[in-house]
């Protein structure tokens with residue numbers, strides 16, 4: 699007969715989180731933990747409440763932030779001749795590198811975004827070509 703003190707508490711019967719699961723505070727990987735407290739910073743989380751932990755890889759979120767910020771900058775750069783095209787060519791090289799890293803990352807699920815953003819910026823980079831054609 700097992701000791702009654704060793705019986706698991708009712709809340710510990712909750713299933714551990716499946717990946718991707720990361721601590722909200724320190725981004726530590728908290729998948730498969732049986733104790734619902736971050737071993738790195740001590741922040742507790744509730745596996746039944748998705749607002750208490752990150753359900754996306756912080757690296758994946760970083761890729762999306764870079765790609766979306768580059769799209770916004772690219773759109774405004776598109777409004778200005780020459781300097782805007784130079785900015786867009788720079789943004790194009792950045793987004794191609796980030797998209798290539800993101801696509802090769804098996805945790806990355808937003809592949810459409812990684813393909814769309816460099817394509818859009820490549821189109822914005824051709825602005826001055828359209829301008830030259832228009833004035834000839």
Ligand SMILES: [Zn+2]
Nearest residue numbers: 721724736739
């Ligand atoms: Zn933590």
